[in-house]
Amino acid sequence: SQQGEEDPQALSIQEGENATMNCSYKTSINNLQWYRQNSGRGLVHLILIRSNEREKHSGRLRVTLDTSKKSSSLLITASRAADTASYFCATVTGANSKLTFGKGITLSVRP
Amino acid sequence: DTGVSQNPRHKITKRGQNVTFRCDPISEHNRLYWYRQTLGQGPEFLTYFQNEAQLEKSRLLSDRFSAERPKGSFSTLEIQRTEQGDSAMYLCASSGRVRLAGVHGELFFGEGSRLTVL
Numbered sequence: 744s745q746q747g748e749e750d751p752q753a754l755s756i757q758e759g760e761n762a763t764m765n766c767s768y769k770t771s772i773n774n775l776q777w778y779r780q781n782s783g784r785g786l787v788h789l790i791l792i793r794s795n796e797r798e799k800h801s802g803r804l805r806v807t808l809d810t811s812k813k814s815s816s817l818l819i820t821a822s823r824a825a826d827t828a829s830y831f832c833a834t835v836t837g838a839n840s841k842l843t844f845g846k847g848i849t850l851s852v853r854p
Numbered sequence: 855d856t857g858v859s860q861n862p863r864h865k866i867t868k869r870g871q872n873v874t875f876r877c878d879p880i881s882e883h884n885r886l887y888w889y890r891q892t893l894g895q896g897p898e899f900l901t902y903f904q905n906e907a908q909l910e911k912s913r914l915l916s917d918r919f920s921a922e923r924p925k926g927s928f929s930t931l932e933i934q935r936t937e938q939g940d941s942a943m944y945l946c947a948s949s950g951r952v953r954l955a956g957v958h959g960e961l962f963f964g965e966g967s968r969l970t971v972l
Contacts (some may be wrong), residue, residue, distance in 0.1 A: 773959070774959050776959065776960065778963075783968075784965055784966070785858075785945060785963035785964050785965045785966050786897065786945070786947075786961075786963040787963070788960045788961065788962070791959060791960055831896050831897075833896075835959045841887070841899060841902060841910065842887075842899070842959070842961060843899065844889075844896035844897045844898075845896050846894075846895055846896045847894075847895075847896050
């Protein structure tokens with residue numbers, strides 16, 4: 744079963760705008776990660792946030808985590824056409840570090 | 855290139871045939887994972903190894919699926935008597951030493967092996 748659920752399922756924005764994607768999960772986590780996948784390719788790790796952290800930044804990415812609401816958000820600022828991809832949140836619930844992925848969000852950035 | 859390598863990238867087979875995929879993880883990574891992904895879905899966990907030990911298998915992994923990681927290096931995933939429902943992208947990922955991975959839990963994925971069963 745898939746632990747995380749992303750919202751919205753699809754997002755289309757203009758280049759230069761910000762993109763906000765949300766993820767909700769069901770059980771307590773050790774950490775939450777976001778990955779990107781270009782069509783037909785493997786996944787690329789973007790950012791990891793631990794359960795005791797509330798916000799992290801990496802370049803144009805900002806991730807927040809609200810453990811009381813069991814939710815996370817990924818913000819991509821000043822989007823570019825090259826950001827067009829599918830984005831997945833994934834949670835780690837135990838020490839074995841197995842990642843459980845959501846169904847993903849399809850982001851389209853129009854030039 | 856020192857990333858995760860998967861072979862073959864594409865495999866087309868007839869129903870009932872056996873197929874084998876190979877994954878070469880990043881050197882010194884002690885954990886290796888197999889996931890399966892179908893169109894429009896997120897990756898689903900199949901199994902993972904720590905060194906040569908297979909520590910967990912998903913219920914998705916039927917008796918027709920077997921994975922090995924001899925000597926704790928490369929891994930193979932074999933599917934026997936393939937069915938059309940096995941058509942998917944099979945993804946391999948590795949993780950390991952914190953100093954290499956950078957953060958605990960980050961997975962490094964290969965480009966995947968796409969299986970089409972006719």
